[in-house]
Every structure is written in structure tokens, then in C-alpha cells.
Amino acid sequence: xxxxxxxxIAALRVNGRATYADLGRKVGLSxxxxxxxxxxLESTGVITGYHAVVDPxxxxxxxxxxxxxxxxDTADDNEVAASLGELVEVESCYAVAGEEAFxxxxxxxxxxxxxxxxxxxRRISGVARTRTTVVLSTRFEGRPNSPEEDLGHxxxxxxxxx
Amino acid sequence: xxxxxxxxIAALRVNGRATYADLGRKVGLSxxxxxxxxxxLESTGVITGYHAVVDPxxxxxxxxxxxxxxxxDTADDNEVAASLGELVEVESCYAVAGEEAFxxxxxxxxxxxxxxxxxxxRRISGVARTRTTVVLSTRFEGRPNSPEEDLGHxxxxxxxxx
DNA sequence: ACTGAAAATCTAACATG
DNA sequence: CATGTTAGATTTTCAGT
Numbered sequence: 001x002x003x004x005x006x007x008x009i010a011a012l013r014v015n016g017r018a019t020y021a022d023l024g025r026k027v028g029l030s031x032x033x034x035x036x037x038x039x040x041l042e043s044t045g046v047i048t049g050y051h052a053v054v055d056p057x058x059x060x061x062x063x064x065x066x067x068x069x070x071x072x073d074t075a076d077d078n079e080v081a082a083s084l085g086e087l088v089e090v091e092s093c094y095a096v097a098g099e100e101a102f103x104x105x106x107x108x109x110x111x112x113x114x115x116x117x118x119x120x121x122r123r124i125s126g127v128a129r130t131r132t133t134v135v136l137s138t139r140f141e142g143r144p145n146s147p148e149e150d151l152g153h154x155x156x157x158x159x160x161x162x
Numbered sequence: 163x164x165x166x167x168x169x170x171i172a173a174l175r176v177n178g179r180a181t182y183a184d185l186g187r188k189v190g191l192s193x194x195x196x197x198x199x200x201x202x203l204e205s206t207g208v209i210t211g212y213h214a215v216v217d218p219x220x221x222x223x224x225x226x227x228x229x230x231x232x233x234x235d236t237a238d239d240n241e242v243a244a245s246l247g248e249l250v251e252v253e254s255c256y257a258v259a260g261e262e263a264f265x266x267x268x269x270x271x272x273x274x275x276x277x278x279x280x281x282x283x284r285r286i287s288g289v290a291r292t293r294t295t296v297v298l299s300t301r302f303e304g305r306p307n308s309p310e311e312d313l314g315h316x317x318x319x320x321x322x323x324x
Numbered sequence: 325a326c327t328g329a330a331a332a333t334c335t336a337a338c339a340t341g
Numbered sequence: 342c343a344t345g346t347t348a349g350a351t352t353t354t355c356a357g358t
Contacts, residue, residue, distance in 0.1 A: 001220070009221065012214035016178045019334060033343050035336070046220040051213060051304065052174035058163070058208040059171065066228075066258070066265055081301045093301040096228070103228060103295060133265060139243045139255040142213065142304065181351060195326050197353070327358080334351065341344080 001046070004029065005037060009047065012038070013144040016050040053142070061107040063114050064135035067121060068100035075126030077101055083124040089117040100131065163208070166191065167199060171209065174200070175306040178212040215304070223269040225276050226297035229283060230262035237288030239263055245286040251279040262293065 007027045011018055020031040020038065027034070041047045056062065071080060077095060084093050084104055092105040104121075108114050114134075121130050169189045173180055182193040182200070189196070203209045218224065233242060239257060246255050246266055254267040266283075270276050276296075283292050 006221070009214065009216055013216060014213070016212035016214045020336095021334060030344055031334075032336085032345075036342080039336095044220075045217055047214050048217055049215045050178035051176070051215060051306070052171065052178045052209050053211045053213060054171055054175060055207055055210055058206075059168070064256070066256070085302055085305075091305050092303040094226070094228070094297045094303075095299045095301060097296040097298055100295075102301070103297075133262075134259040135256045135265075136259055137257045139257060139264070140247060141254040141256075143247075143253050144213075182353095183351060192327055193351075194328080194353085194355095198325075325358100327356105329356090330354090332351100332353080335349085337347090337349105339344105339346085341342105 005041060005046075008034060008037060009041065010144060012047065012050075016052075056107055060109045063108050063111060064138065065106045065108075065114055066133040066135065067104050067106055067118065068096075068131040068133075069102040069104060069121065069127055070099060070129040070131070071101040071126055072128040075101065075128075080124060080126040083126070084121070087117065087120055089113070089120075167203060167208075170196060170199060171203065172306065174209065174212075178214075218269055222271045225270050225273060226300065227268045227270075227276055228295040228297065229266050229268055229280065230258075230293040230295075231264040231266065231283065231289055232261060232291040232293070233263040234288055234290040237263065237290075242286060242288040245288070246283070249279065249282055251275070251282075 004027050008023055011023055011026055020034045023034045024031045081093060084090050089106045089108050090104045091107050094103050096103050106117055108117050118130055118132060121127060166189050170185055173185055173188055182196045185196045186193045243255060246252050251268045251270050252266045253269050256265050258265050268279055270279050280292055280294060283289060
């Protein structure tokens with residue numbers, strides 16, 4: 001992992017569909033060299049995937065909430081996490097320090113769906129209580145913490161409500 | 163936005179580098195047709211970008227925290243959000259209902275860096291107090307809430323600590 | 325909107341320095 | 342590790358339906 005790798009990674013975080021030729025031009029390497037480096041970054045687990053980012057409202061998921069999960073005294077964290085993973089509404093799941101065992105991000109279409117999703121969360125074995133924070137708007141999300149810029153065909157920026 | 167679009171979107175969420183030919187095979191269209199549809203999805207803002215996902219530890223960001231931001235009585239939310247956006251450590255920023263104005267996700271290398279980042283957060287004009295929840299492990303993150311599967315060259319799954 | 329075809333470009337593998 | 346080459350795949354455009 002040298003400076004070139006970091007440049008390549010930064011570029012792929014901004015535009016995950018950048019071609020190897022593009023990346024090569026940007027960092028001053030041949031496409032072949034970039035191809036090889038990216039292959040290694042993938043196989044060593046530095047790059048874990050490539051994903052299209054979709055406006056949640058456009059796919060009917062306009063309601064977002066952050067939910068803290070308080071476990072019962074006898075709860076098994078791994079079992080609870082596995083159960084959380086079975087709910088499609090749960091997009092992300094973090095084990096955290098503090099009174100709560102997990103904080104999860106939930107995305108649903110309506111507040112009715114949120115109510116139902118919270119019901120399902122509370123019904124999970126090992127879950128004692130939930131604490132829900134409704135997201136009013138997403139100011140920005142998943143931002144590359146490296147300096148960002150435009151890369152040809154990128155479709156940024158992400159600044160949407162909820 | 164018909165069923166075909168939704169299929170294409172789901173596939174691109176799983177593998178953002180899927181080729182148009184792949185997608186066409188998967189949904190039963192020619193590569194040209196898929197190309198045209200994806201172009202429309204991008205220009206209408208349904209697809210907002212494509213991003214490589216990187217193991218945070220591999221890029222020296224092994225410490226994650228969720229931070230609630232309590233505003234002062236006179237704070238301007240938009241100004242505070244803009245200031246939060248200027249800190250590279252702040253990866254995501256949600257305006258929320260409740261006592262706190264925002265919840266942000268912060269990624270840094272060490273707990274020392276976390277302390278410094280929290281200092282910077284508190285020094286933002288309009289920020290009265292912060293409440294920090296340290297992430298112990300990321301069980302899963304940014305999961306497509308649509309049914310997922312393998313698509314050729316995808317590099318999943320994401321199951322990393324912190 | 326989709327198909328099919330053609331030109332430009334890119335990927336992926338390999339031989340080489 | 343990087344480069345250059347090359348065959349095959351892919352992107353992109355466009356005429357036709």
C-alpha cells in the first residue's frame with residue numbers, strides 16, 4: 001500500500017466505475033499496472049466491493065431512523081446481530097459501547113412501516129428495548145474522507161432529504 | 163421506473179461494476195437498452211453515484227463513533243451542517259428529531275484522533291454539546307435492502323471490525 | 325423503447341525488462 | 342512491479358423498427 005494505491009482507492013471511492021485506463025491517466029501508470037494493483041487491493045480485502053448508490057426516496061424508502069438496541073441480561077450479541085441482519089429494513093448494524101448493544105440504521109417507506117419494523121425489532125429474542133431517532137434529512141452520507149473531486153462520469157453529489 | 167429498472171438497480175447495488183452486457187443478460191435486454199436505462203436513471207437522480215467500498219482499517223481508519231450534536235438555542239442548522247461537512251472525519255451527517263440536531267458518523271485512526279475530532283466538533287459555532295457512542299464493531303453496513311446475490315466479479319461480503 | 329451492428333475503447337492475460 | 346502487446350469483451354453511437 002503506497003501512495004499510488006491510496007490515489008487509486010480515493011479515485012475509486014469517488015467513481016467506482018472508473019476504468020483502469022482512467023485511473024492510469026490519473027495516477028500516472030499504465031492501465032495494466034492499475035489493473036494489477038486493483039486486483040491485489042481486492043484480493044487482500046482492502047477494496048471490499050463496488051456499489052451503486054441510489055436515492056432512497058426514488059426506490060420508495062423515504063423514511064430513515066437510527067435505532068438503539070438494548071439487550072436483555074442474557075442476550076447473545078452474535079445471535080441478536082444475526083437476527084437484525086434478517087430484517088431487510090436494517091441497512092447497517094453497529095455493535096456499540098454503552099447501555100445499548102447495537103445501533104442500527106433502518107430504512108422504510110412510511111412511518112407506518114417504521115412502526116411495524118420497530119415491532120419486529122422488539123420481538124427479536126435478546127432485545128429488551130429500542131430507542132428510535134427519526135432522521136429528518138440526510139445532509140451527506142458515506143462521504144470519502146479523502147479529498148474528493150469529479151472523475152468524468154461520476155454522478156455525485158449526494159444531498160437528499162431523509 | 164418499471165420492474166426492469168428495479169432489477170437493474172438492485173444488480174448495480176450489489177455490483178456497481180457490472181457490465182451492461184451482464185445486466186442485459188440478467189434482466190433479458192440488450193446491452194444497448196440497459197445502457198440507455200442506466201443513463202436515464204443517472205440523469206434523473208435515481209442512481210446518485212458508484213463507489214468502491216474500502217475496509218476502513220486498511221486505510222488507517224479503525225475507530226468509528228456515532229456522535230449526537232446538541233445545538234445551542236440560537237444555532238442555525240444549515241450553518242452547523244455546513245461546518246460539520248468541513249471536517250473530513252465526519253463521513254455522514256443526519257439531521258434528526260429529538261434533543262439533538264444531528265447525528266454524525268465519525269471515522270478516525272485512533273482514540274486520540276477521536277478526542278481531537280470531538281474537540282473540533284464542540285468548537286463549531288452552534289454546537290452546545292456532543293454525545294459520543296463508540297462503535298465496537300460493524301456487523302454490516304450499507305446493505306442493499308433488496309434481495310442480494312453474487313454477480314460475477316463482486317468482492318463481497320463486508321463483515322469487518324470497527 | 326428496443327434491437328442489432330459498427331467503431332472506439334477497455335479488460336485481462338501474457339511475455340518482457 | 343511496471344510495461345507493451347494482443348485477442349476478446351465492452352461501451353457507445355446510430356440507423357432501423
